[in-house]
Amino acid sequence: MAVHRGRGIAAIEYPTGMNQNGDPSQAWIKVKPDGRIDVFAGTSDIGNGSKTIQSQIVAETIGVPYDWVTYDNSNTDSSPVCTGTFASRATFVAGKAVEKAALKVREKILEIAGKELEIDPSDLEIVDGEVVAKGAPQKKIGVPDVAAAATWGHGELITGTGAQLKPYATIVDPETGRVDLPPHSAISYASCAAEVEVDDETGVVRVLHLWQCYDVGRAINPTLVEGQIEGGAVQGLGLGVLENCYPYYPSAEHRGGQFGSYLAPGAENLPQIDTIIIENPSSDGPYGAKGIGEMANNGQPPAIAAAVYDAVGVWVTELPITPEKVLRALAAKAEPRRAGKLVVFDEELSVNAVSDGGIRFEVPA
Amino acid sequence: MKAVGARLPRYDGVAHVTGRTVFVDDVRVPGTLWVKALRSPVHHADITRLDTSAAETMKGVHAVVTWQDVPLLEYGHLSALGIPADEPLLAKDEVRYKGQPIAIVAAEDEETAMAAVAAMKLDLQEKPALFDVRKAFDADAPVVHQWGNWYPHFEAEMDRRQIRKGDIDRAFADADVIVQGVYRPAAIEHVPVETQSCQVVPEANGRLTIYSCTQALYFSLGVVAAHLQVPLNRLKVVGGTVGGGFGGKVDTATETMCCLLAQKSGRPVRWRWTREEEFLCSSTRAPWHMEIADAVTEDGWILGRKMLTLHDSGAYARFSPYGLTKHSFHHTGAYTIPNLHFDGYVVFTNRVPTTAMRGFGVTSVSFATETHVSRIAEVLGVDPWEIRLKNANRIGDTSPNGVAYADPSTVPVVKALADGVGAKLAPNLQAMTPAAREGDLLPEHLVAQIGNPEDH
């Protein structure tokens, strides 16, 4: 009886934006008479930080300090359409909509500043809240003064709208699954390594260490990216070794109705987490960003399953990898069936073993 | 000063740490009534009688709503994507899962609302239930759903999602080894610390203000307007601040019912699901059943994949057909496999309907395919880093549905991980990039899938 260590790895990919697209986000921005920026978008912040990310995109695109930006996603009367915060789309799709709106606002600020400075707008840029002449930085006017001039002098509202919509990719051939357009906005990639400790007496799997590498395209806010990756890692750990709505699945009995009977990961389950972020920019995301919020819990379960095999030599392929399943697997010491070039694992779980002929999984001979 | 790429403080950070963030359940409107639901106590039954009269006449009860009060009882949340409606907002003549809402009540306080639910008379004729997706296709299986036991409305009214690519028979004939396995990740709960919550206020001008914890303001706006059969400007959804979602709050679980009660009672109403309701009656991540057979060469090339997926949808379709389609599009994972034969079914069972959750459709297939690749490496005695880098998506490779990859990063993320854990890669692996295949990395079996995906 002993505690064994093992390591496993996994590589994964995940699409950004709704599958097959067709999910619009819109934004509108207006500028107050003192140059402060009001952003209206319909993107819920579920903790992912989309209020922050979209404000950063607006500040960067217009060229004003972050704390000049007010972000309002509070209701459907003032905010335009956003299908929602899901499908890893809040940065990629909705963030693109606010970037487009901010570009229009920037253009309008330059136009009014051009009138005030009597310089062609194409020779102007906005830096830290000031409109300055390219190559002649002494010629400048603050964005607050531009906004005041627009309001009280020119009788204009500085505003801009933006919308992001990739057309719906139709499945043109349901026999093969062929589509007429790319069915994703971008694909993000990640990898994960897990180190576990397995006690062959109790069957308990303890996840000691998770290393994770994500291609995020561009980290608009690196600490928020880390937060997504760390939070995802612990949910992945839950999927791998703890959580199950139906402890005797497929039976629907014995469900846990409280925290005492449903094992959501707690602080005590936290392994060491090392995060590596790669920036391989996407062509259509705002500033090259991709969405990684969802895939953040996809890499750990297979890495953990491989690590458990590495530790004690059994494959547990029904999640979560509970002590009971580990002990049963150790007791069974199941070997795959080998016949010719076939190597068949898990035969007892297959439809071929359980279905009464209604469905079969046939492998070409 | 650059804003993009900067570690700027969270926009809502100070509000969170000072208790000032207002979540739905923190909204205080005078005269608000509490909402409770009568839910199915069994997994599967015909409703033979529902009598709410005793509840309606109780002191402190202001409204009771059943299926008869809903202008459009069945509305498909993904009708726009061609997935037809199948789920009644409130059960009419049949219940298909334990916890399914049948009637709702608004009363002066929580205790009165609970007493009103207890006073409702419900007679049920229980029926056999189905829980094992593997048995759903058998002749003697209980029938779960009006469409049968699996979703029949994919394109061209096909009853499954198919992917076909290349020549699967040849791949298996050419293989040195065929590795088969079965993968079954569990259903899990979203576990937002904020349970499903909603407050609806009827305004003087006849509009309804809906304080919602939805992850999708406009999506929920559309769902409620459809059920109520009103134009969008009769409703105002207030939200955008959500106490954890993870996909479960894409369901519009409470908003429509609260609107009906607010309309009927003329009073503001408030519903905060108990933790028990959240665990037992809210939708879950789906349990999946996946079988994979991969045709591989001795040196670790994956020539072909045959796969069968049974997606346990629970009692209704919700987003499951969408999730399965996404699953099918990603069933080769981070690798290029030229010959594919995928069949996937959305199977109905008498459990709580499953829904979107972080990684929807792909979490399952990432677990199955990556564990399978680890197994293949073990069976062949091939280095697990090598099998991943060799088969990695490269620029110009094509996806299962024939789309060329523009900027795949399997190679960089695997190499960076190896570096991170201190694994030493062989020089030929260390030299790899995601550039288009050539030389040793373009073996015969991968030639045809490159360049002219539409011809393949």
Place this chain on the structure above:
Amino acid sequence: MNLTVNGVAHEVESGPLTSLLDVLREELAITSPKAGCEQGGCGACTVLVDGVARRSCLTPVASVQGTEITTVEGLGSPSDLSPLQQAFTHHYAAQCGFCTSGMMLAAQAYIDGGGSDGHEAIQEAIAGHVCRCTGYVKIIDAIAAVARGDEFDLTVTASSAGMVNLGGAV
């Protein structure tokens, strides 16, 4: 019944067996303690009772008559953040923010009790507090920072550390 919450004395009208959580939220409209489960399982309703962390959902109000209750509003205000509030902000320890109040009060009790910056001790101190968003990493970082006496610059900063930029399509 009398209750002092964040230094303000209140006359309470709810019945003696009403939970402290309901008294705070429904009668006094102090909404930072959250009704995450009302089963004592999630920790989101945690408040300090005479400095001790208690689950207000399981606490009959009669049992805390005459005590000093502290909610997160009592730690500091937006213009005068306490060290713990500064640390949670600086380390991005709140994502959705729903568990944050209860988590911070458990942390405050730990700090007040002379807790160290050791991760295992902090993990034990916040065990039973469910956070589904952060994976606890940045919460533990924030609590350790306060235990160490770190000081924070909460002004807008523009540092991007630890990025590997492969540039273009690699």
